[in-house]
Amino acid sequence: MRKYSIDHKSPIPLHAQAETLLRQLIQEEDYRNGKVLPNEVELAKKLAISRTTLRQSINKLVFEGLLVRKKRSGTRVAQNVVSSKSNNWLSFSQEMKLRGIPIKNFELHVTWVTPDEELAAFFEIKPDRKVLKLERVRGRPDEPFVYFVSYFHPRVGLTGEEDFKRPLYEMLEHEHSIIATLSKEEISAVAANDDIADKLRLPAGSPLLFRKRYVFDPGERAIEYNLGYYKASSFVYTVESTR
């Protein structure tokens, strides 16, 4: 039985099926390490679709920078780790999906806490007003690679009973009509303390990329304050700027 296959009866276009299939395929250890993909003619035959259709899907991934083609030698996975582009505002879930990496939630805690001074000031609320705190350890199925702590403004209207396994911004948009459009971020490096090292399964003292995000709605009103600790080896933040 073949691992990946395409359903010719499905209403989903073949090239779209091939696309998601490729996204999964390139998660495999071998390909990730530079093994060339099956050549187009062969692969098309195996999937029982035409080469043109297959190329349509490959092209898309090439455009996205996930695959690199080379004449004669073949097509392989581009050699870069998960990155975040500041231009196209993607959430963690979206980004992982784009790369065909399944997300695993290793930990998820929801609590109501009293904000510290800084947070109360950012949210412009009284210090005794409780806010929702969401802690998550997420990553690919085999390893956690980020520890998030989020605080939400009471205005958002979260109860704490929501399903936080779903994409967060999707939920905010649909169920709470909250649209996040502006984010101010600060990025620095820190050493993992015992607690975080444990969560991310790292030796204490390992370097982490630390990202603080202040998220706003279109009226520049504060929505979320987010702290992210990324395992350095599997995360790169990319920025493109012009002047």
Add this chain to the structure above:
Amino acid sequence: MRKYSIDHKSPIPLHAQAETLLRQLIQEEDYRNGKVLPNEVELAKKLAISRTTLRQSINKLVFEGLLVRKKRSGTRVAQNVVSSKSNNWLSFSQEMKLRGIPIKNFELHVTWVTPDEELAAFFEIKPDRKVLKLERVRGRPDEPFVYFVSYFHPRVGLTGEEDFKRPLYEMLEHEHSIIATLSKEEISAVAANDDIADKLRLPAGSPLLFRKRYVFDPGERAIEYNLGYYKASSFVYTVESTR
């Protein structure tokens, strides 16, 4: 006489010609204001290329977000052309000045080196062509906090005799007519190795913010490849992004 046309004898692929042609076409007032482009079948006929080939070019522009397709109504220029690029284009010197912190150069080495494969590829030069390497350890008067390694494209025309204590981009602009306008950056965290730890007066293994910059001129030609290792405690990278 037709305004735009395609040369079937040119060595440039038809779809590439069609692409540049489209890019010109959509500069026209009418299209920019929302007029639909000629439909694919017609346009293909006019340009004397197949619809498939034409679609190849259109697809590229659609992917770049320049064109928007709509069934039945046709294809037109996307209306949201305002790009939301981050504006943090500041050089180290400018940034320090802005904060009123005097700069001290702790180390400064200039050498000519043979580029490694990656660098030669980025600069698009032969691997035996030597490039100028500039290493600097800089910081505030009392403590170093960044270790830079820069490589410059030979095209820039640096001799190695210049005064590298001056603001670099100012010098490039005035003395070499090189204007850096685009920079692509990758930010991650690493642990300090012995060498760098020593330069920055830190214990080995301390977390550092590691910033790779690819700097380009207005023609998107590579100018500089820069590696920066920042002492985590004294450097934060900020980004603002909208969607």
Add this chain to the structure above:
DNA sequence: CTTATTATTATGTACATACATTATAACATT
């Protein structure tokens, strides 16, 4: 006059096919 129905017209999907180009490997030559 409003609401279905149908036709039209654009893009969307998919295939089979042919030949060009180019990086590499295999081989032959000096």
Add this chain to the structure above:
DNA sequence: AATGTTATAATGTATGTACATAATAATAAG
């Protein structure tokens, strides 16, 4: 052992064709 030549195996380019789908326009029905 270095250099030149040829084969080959992958992607790259390009065409022609067919039918599907969806939004709109035109028309018919109530």
